Amino acid sequence: MELPGTKGYAEMLDQRIIRYEQLAFREVHSVVLDLIPAVPGHVLEIGAGTGRDAAALADMGHRVTAVEPTDEPRAAAERLHPSPQIDWIDDGLPDLARVVELGAQFDLVMMTAVWMHLDEKERARAMPRIASLIRPQGLLLLLLRHGPLPGDRRMFDVSAEETTGLAMAERLFPIRNIQRESVQEGNRREGITWTSLAFRKVG
Numbered sequence: 001m002e003l004p005g006t007k008g009y010a011e012m013l014d015q016r017i018i019r020y021e022q023l024a025f026r027e028v029h030s031v032v033l034d035l036i037p038a039v040p041g042h043v044l045e046i047g048a049g050t051g052r053d054a055a056a057l058a059d060m061g062h063r064v065t066a067v068e069p070t071d072e073p074r075a076a077a078e079r080l081h082p083s084p085q086i087d088w089i090d091d092g093l094p095d096l097a098r099v100v101e102l103g104a105q106f107d108l109v110m111m112t113a114v115w116m117h118l119d120e121k122e123r124a125r126a127m128p129r130i131a132s133l134i135r136p137q138g139l140l141l142l143l144l145r146h147g148p149l150p151g152d153r154r155m156f157d158v159s160a161e162e163t164t165g166l167a168m169a170e171r172l173f174p175i176r177n178i179q180r181e182s183v184q185e186g187n188r189r190e191g192i193t194w195t196s197l198a199f200r201k202v203g
């Protein structure tokens with residue numbers, strides 16, 4: 001599925017696989033690990049890339065619906081992380097039309113390094129859709145990138161404040177907001193930082 005935010009993700013796939021897959025789920029999400037449900041549930045991962053996080057969540061016992069609009073990383077993910085616990089879907093933000101068709105409600109929705117690929121209009125359109133897919137008391141986890149914007153992909157500087165405002169308008173209550181430096185040395189040198197945001201859906 002071609003979406004404006006996917007620009008650049010079909011290229012240099014081998015390098016992306018190495019870069020994304022050498023990161024550890026527990027390191028990337030260290031500051032929100034305690035919030036991830038211990039009881040197996042249904043997780044929606046949006047912009048799942050090469051499948052690192054989907055695989056880790058499946059290993060924790062969750063059923064994972066993994067959405068990735070770019071064919072190349074999605075095919076690599078299915079090859080790298082074959083699991084009966086993961087369903088791969090060619091879909092994307094802001095509408096998530098195929099996910100909506102499933103009629104499911106999710107215990108956890110995750111978006112890691114994805115939200116900054118949407119422009120302001122797309123973000124405003126996407127948040128209500130995402131919120132509608134989370135069950136009462138369910139959780140939304142986002143990892144937001146800050147810093148110099150790359151020329152080879154479509155990216156925007158998105159603030160935690162704007163994201164929190166959009167979430168709160170959809171009854172997603174902020175429970176964590178932690179900014180820290182990148183776990184990747186190259187990114188640290190470039191001055192890239194990340195904010196982990198967590199929201200709980202008020203019933």
Ligand SMILES: C[S@@+](CC[C@H](N)C(=O)[O-])C[C@H]1O[C@@H](n2cnc3c(N)ncnc32)[C@H](O)[C@@H]1O
Pocket residue numbers: 003004005006007009020046047048049050051052067068069070073091092093094111112113114117118
């Ligand atoms: C930086 S990668 C992150 C991949 C993965 N979440 C990770 O942490 O390794 C961003 C991903 O978002 C996907 N993406 C871009 N625009 C999107 C959209 N509108 N909806 C869903 N995913 C999108 C890209 O195809 C790409 O795989």
